[in-house]
Amino acid sequence: MKTDKIYLPDIVGKGYGSFWNFKGRYRICKGSRASKKSTTAAINMIYRIMEYKSSNALVIRKTYRTLKDSCFAQLKWAINRLGVDRYWKATENPLELIYIPTGQKILFRGLDDPLKVTSVTVEVGVLSFLWIEEAYEILREEDFDMLDESIRGEVPDGLFKQITLTLNPWNEKHWIKKRFFDTVDSDILAITTNYMCNEYLDESDRKVFERMKINNPKRYKVAGLGDWGVVEGLIYENFEEKEFDLEAIRKYKAYFGLDFGYTNDPSALFCANVDLNNKIIYVFDEMYEKALSNEKIAERITDMGYSKEKITADSAEPKSIDRLYELGIRHIKRARKGKDSINNGIDYIQDFKIIIHPKCVNFITEISNYTWDEDKFGNRINKPIDDFNHLMDAMRYALEDLSKGNLFSFN
Known part of the structure; x- marks a missing residue:
């Protein structure tokens, strides 16, 4: 040789x-x-x-x-x-x-x-x-x-x-x-x-890390320096990773939410069935990937078998939503959001038990690190951190109709 x-x-x-x-x-x-x-x-x-x-x-x-x-x-x-x-x-x-x-x-x-x-x-x-x-x-x-x-x-x-x-x-x-x-x-x-x-x-x-060092020093210690993260003030505590029969949960209605990202943040698709009587959310699948064009997002959703599902997406990206509709994701709609929608959505979801299929590794990582933010004195404030929140936001969008009630919409 x-x-x-x-x-x-x-x-x-x-x-x-x-x-x-x-x-x-x-x-x-x-x-x-x-x-x-x-x-x-x-x-x-x-x-x-x-x-x-x-x-x-x-x-x-x-x-x-x-x-x-x-x-x-x-x-x-x-x-x-x-x-x-x-x-x-x-x-x-x-x-x-x-x-x-x-x-x-x-x-x-x-x-x-x-x-x-x-x-x-x-x-x-x-x-x-x-x-x-x-x-x-x-x-x-x-x-x-x-x-x-x-x-x-x-x-x-x-x-x-x-x-x-x-x-x-x-x-x-x-x-x-x-x-x-x-x-x-x-x-x-x-x-x-x-x-x-x-x-x-x-x-x-x-420069990405230098800006992080100035703007988010707590995040910089972990994502910049590699120190262990200290997780306190979890937003969702009633969750567990657990295998469950995917066929058995089909009797419950499925909900899908989409958060857009690209260069620094992933595009995230949340997929769950919800048992309303027992207040259990079964998280059964996810998409979590950076640098996806709208065409690639549509391709991923189609390959996963969810192109015909009702998907509630981040309303901050109306052009992306319209493009996904043109690409065959015909039941996509905009999240309503509104004043205090983040905290109201969190309050609603906190009443549920969240069971996560082991294959949803990004959802597990996010929910186990999604915490309340702190002020400059280190005191917890009633606002989530702007991190570990892509699937967490997508979950709120998906469950929006449950937390706010159905409204008539032309979307």
Whole structure:
């Protein structure tokens, strides 16, 4: 096989020396947005598979459907970044990356199909590396224990087993903090990185964080510096993540809400069935994605099977609503909003129990971080933070007719 010489620091950049070289069992990196943690983990995995000829890897996210556009895409980018694309084959059915010279593989699984996680086998060598991306999404420590146990058995001399976790540190109460960051163990490397070690950001990228530092210092500590988030003053407390039969809840009316975003914020679609008698909201699906044009939003909604559903959308985007109507989303309408609509909607929803299907990972992240804002003295005020609110707003739009009552409309 022809070999090419590269200088790794030029490819990877700085700030991850200890992460790259550590060979203990657990390697955890929490970091801010744009801290290179996921791209570095991807480059490192490709490099290691090529370096250790008996190794194979497993990549995990909480839901399988999120893997193709995140980890799979990042690893393909890493292959090109290292200039070794002629040695790798990518397949989408099944989702795999194959190192052609040896047949070693990188496999992809979601925790939403635990049987496929626990039954992973490889044809060449051993399963030695596990990468859990967006590990914050895994709320139950026992789910991690199951993954930990899947990396077992002897490995050849010179090879080692390692589990890598990369995450945004939204909540200091997460089990990952206590288990890895508050524990001294030679088999654990737990580091924090931030955007300042990312030399590939341009000036406009850095200005986003500098503005955040001035305008929202609390947000900057987490999203800018990678510190653990301190969550107090939750707006919704009566919620739980729980599997439920999607067919069984169809007897309840479905409600859909859409919040628009683009560059910095995601477009978010909220999908739920509501049991009004028992005051239970069953959150069963979501869309949550940045940089979606109106055409792409319509495509996503159609692909999800909701193009014929009544969708209540943010009235601040009338042109987008009209365009979605032209694109076949014919039952879309504008949210009425009005004075105190945010707090009134929150008051109404607070009377419900909210049960969230585990696949709705972005809804879980938002609702567990959606809090009341503070004044300059640190006192809570009767206004939600302007963060973690895309699906929260979409939920209010969706349930608007319930909270305000139906009104005759030409929309």
